Amino acid sequence: MKTHKNLYYKIYRWENLILAFKKARKGKTKRDYVIDFQSRLIENLEELQFELMSQTYKPRPLKTFILRDPKTRKISVSDFRDRIIHHALCNIIEPIFQKNFIYDSCANQKGKGTLFAIKRFKKFQRKVTNNLKEEAFCFKADIKHYFEEVDHKILLKIIKKKITDKKVDWLIKEIIYVNQKNKKGMPLGNLTSQFFANIYLNELDYFIKHELKAKYYIRYVDDFLILHNSKNKIRNWRKQIYKFLIEKLELELHPQKSRIIPLSKGVGFVGFRNFYWFRLPQKRNIRKIQKKIVLFKKEKIPREKLFYILQGWNSYAKWADSFNIQRRIVLEICKN
Numbered sequence: 001m002k003t004h005k006n007l008y009y010k011i012y013r014w015e016n017l018i019l020a021f022k023k024a025r026k027g028k029t030k031r032d033y034v035i036d037f038q039s040r041l042i043e044n045l046e047e048l049q050f051e052l053m054s055q056t057y058k059p060r061p062l063k064t065f066i067l068r069d070p071k072t073r074k075i076s077v078s079d080f081r082d083r084i085i086h087h088a089l090c091n092i093i094e095p096i097f098q099k100n101f102i103y104d105s106c107a108n109q110k111g112k113g114t115l116f117a118i119k120r121f122k123k124f125q126r127k128v129t130n131n132l133k134e135e136a137f138c139f140k141a142d143i144k145h146y147f148e149e150v151d152h153k154i155l156l157k158i159i160k161k162k163i164t165d166k167k168v169d170w171l172i173k174e175i176i177y178v179n180q181k182n183k184k185g186m187p188l189g190n191l192t193s194q195f196f197a198n199i200y201l202n203e204l205d206y207f208i209k210h211e212l213k214a215k216y217y218i219r220y221v222d223d224f225l226i227l228h229n230s231k232n233k234i235r236n237w238r239k240q241i242y243k244f245l246i247e248k249l250e251l252e253l254h255p256q257k258s259r260i261i262p263l264s265k266g267v268g269f270v271g272f273r274n275f276y277w278f279r280l281p282q283k284r285n286i287r288k289i290q291k292k293i294v295l296f297k298k299e300k301i302p303r304e305k306l307f308y309i310l311q312g313w314n315s316y317a318k319w320a321d322s323f324n325i326q327r328r329i330v331l332e333i334c335k336n
Contacts, residue, residue: 008167010092012052017045020087024080033080048081055170057085059178062187076187078178086191089171094195096162101198102205106270107221108194114270115319117220121274124216125263128227132276136229138267139238142257143201143245146222147193148185150200151250152176158199197221200249207244212237220270227263234260271316278321286325289313293332306333 010016021041025034037044051057060079067073078086098109106117128136143149159172175192186193201219208214208226214237216227228234238253238260245251261267266275273280292309295301301309310329317326 003162003164004096005164007092007163007165008171011088011168011171012049014045014049016088016091017049017084020084020091021045023087023091024083037080044081045084048084052085052088052171055167057171057174059085059174062178064187073188075189077189078187082175082178083191085171086175089168089175090191090195093163093168097195097199097202100162101202102209102217102219104218105198105202105205106218108198114220117218117270118272118274118279118319120218121225121267121269124218124227125274125276128216128229129263129276134229136227136263137231137234138261138263139226139228139234140257140259140261140267140269141224141226141238141241142254143222144252144254146251147188147197149251150184150186150196152183154249155196155200158203194221203249204241204245207248208237208241212240218269223269225267225269231260272320279319281317281320281322281325285316289329290332293329296333 021037025038028034048057059082062076062078064074064076067075101109104120106112106114106120125136126132155176156169156172160169163169175190176186176196178187186196201222204224205217205219208217208224214226214228218225226234226237228237238258242253245253264276266273268274268282271282271285273282289309292301292306296303296306310333313329314326
């Protein structure tokens with residue numbers, strides 16, 4: 001296996017820091033903290049460059065808030081200057097790992113996402129059911145408290161299989177240890193957390209694809225599916241996956257969210273309920289937009305904000321067979 005040693009200097013090169021800044025500010029150019037950083041751009045980037053070169057860089061404390069939309073999640077966001085460092089790091093090391101990710105790892109990768117995952121699921125669904133003529137099964141799984149349970153020692157060991165540069169190792173430790181009182185967990189909300197999440201579960205991907213030889217497997221972050229026409233085969237795989245996760249990655253399958261489902265009954269995946277002949281938005285996402293409408297009617301959301309919310313909803317719902325649902329949403333808005 002090829003390893004990479006002399007990478008660290010590439011992270012703090014001026015061209016890379018400029019690129020990292022542009023990526024970090026994307027979609028946020030009107031935020032006060034971006035405007036403030038950009039007002040002294042050269043000085044701020046030179047300061048970051050010096051801290052990296054001298055290895056005196058220390059991330060600032062994370063800003064944490066609770067998001068209830070629809071389920072309760074703790075989101076931790078890094079300071080803007082630290083987000084630039086995250087992009088600078090990922091610019092250099094992400095291509096090294098990305099070429100080894102399986103094709104059906106769908107999240108946080110260029111050219112992939114929820115639509116890609118849906119298309120792959122539909123293709124696998126047709127293959128395993130003989131073009132929707134036969135019954136088949138899906139093991140739909142979710143990893144329990146994934147981002148909270150990622151083990152730092154195991155993560156660093158996986159990274160060292162590819163990268164042996166001690167200074168890069170130092171920088172990664174600075175990033176993953178920030179605000180961490182124990183040896184587990186990554187902040188949900190950081191670019192590096194999303195990237196490290198793929199590195200960590202790439203071990204599972206290889207086990208399922210190459211050890212178990214499961215042909216129809218898709219993963220989106222910590223949600224994954226395996227399709228097969230034999231329920232007994234899937235049951236056997238489930239046992240082996242459960243054992244692998246505990247022994248190799250110190251993770252567990254979520255007991256309520258990991259189950260075997262007949263494909264004909266529909267499978268919830270990446271925000272949709274996927275049936276043989278049609279696709280619907282998940283009920284929780286319908287409830288979510290309905291709650292926004294209620295808030296709008298109570299004058300707790302301005303008309304302009306509801307307009308943007310509806311734009312996002314329609315962009316999501318158009319990938320489902322949702323004409324009646326979308327019509328119902330419009331009627332709810334028009335009601336007095």
